[in-house]
Amino acid sequence: MRAYLPSYELKTALTMDEVLALLSSQPGKWKPIAGGTDVMVSFAAGKLEHKHFVDILQLSGLSTISLNNKTIVIGANTTYSDILASDVMRNTCPLLCAAARETGALAIQNRGTVGGNVMNASPIADSPPSLLAYDAELMFASVRGIRRVKLENFFLGYKKLAAEKDELLTKISFPAPLQHAFHFYHKVGTRRAQSISKLCVAAYIETTNYEINTVRIGLGGVGPTTVRAHHLEQKLSTQTIDSLDDAKLLAAVDKDITTIDDVRSTAHYRRVVTKNIILELLTGLKKHVGLDS
């Protein structure tokens, strides 16, 4: 353990109002900590630059999951295990369940929160591709009130967020996905558990017969942030499922990704495998509507 403890502060047992007051008192000085499954790794390695934390894990009301008026609302402190234990999640949000199931392993899933996953803003985070596919909206609280921002407009660049320093993410909401829609999630990693993503594809597609009504595809690991595959979505919307033009679709997704070499993978691998997974997605889509590929 390499951290110098006396240089860190952790405030606990504050109410929501006290947390918001603290965050606004010296904007940027205090950072929320929930499950700590990412922060504590940097901390133990002696690499945690930020020094002042406020515990938000014990704040009540931030880990509920609800379905009201065809809208799903997930509290920011909802853990991956909470998601997997939720009937609402299992019945309506297979993409989030898949993300939760493939994050770390059980002990991590019991602590890691969806809010933390979003705010940590890693381009290879496991839940943002699913949240983008479901068209999630983030709700922030501060002493100034409530602010909403669409997740697809939230990641401005690598670890650059459209968030104010005095705000706390409280809820994530989106229209309840249709059960009979096509939900597709594929995370590429080295192991079946405890695997950090090389890249990830999450797709939500509503169809009527062979027509595509709604298509949203979230991609992780193929850009400085998680992204929506807008070119691919656009191209796919102009096609019908019984006459998909794979070549045009793959050419479209080529424009949606900017892959790099890093410790986990190469730019080339990520580009080739993203396209392979898109082909897998298209095969699954055809099967979903009763077409043999």
Place this chain on the structure above:
Amino acid sequence: MENKIALEFKLNGAPKKVTIHPMSRLLDVIREDLHATGTKEGCGEGECGACSVFIDDVLVNSCLVPVGQCAGRNIQTVEGMAGPDGVLTALQRAFIEHNGAQCGICTPGMLMAAQDLLSKNTSPTLQDIQLALAGNLCRCTGYTKIFDAVFTAAKYVREGQ
């Protein structure tokens, strides 16, 4: 500034009071301040599971928990598994019978994860066991004797042994 605070929680049901930096890792507090060294550090990153403990019956990696979040909680470690008179649990007996430990460093974490599984499912399949123990790495055994031990432990639990 020292930043130490007074913190109270329970360790295996026994009340504990420590004066501690709230960012201290629960793992370090358990091992160094409370001298319960059964819980091990394997990686310090939440990847190996050697540091697994329960916080209020929830399995966590204690290397990733700031102790300041544990006020008022009950922390259960491997030391708390056996009965007060030292009677081993079915799980512990099964591990011994099957030679489920070689160097033993993964074993406390394996026991914690297996106990978590058996508290929810007394008829696990091999896949259930593998999933439940997916967060626990062993460099010695190749896992098969560990899985055998968990199967046997489940049988003992079902049969009330």
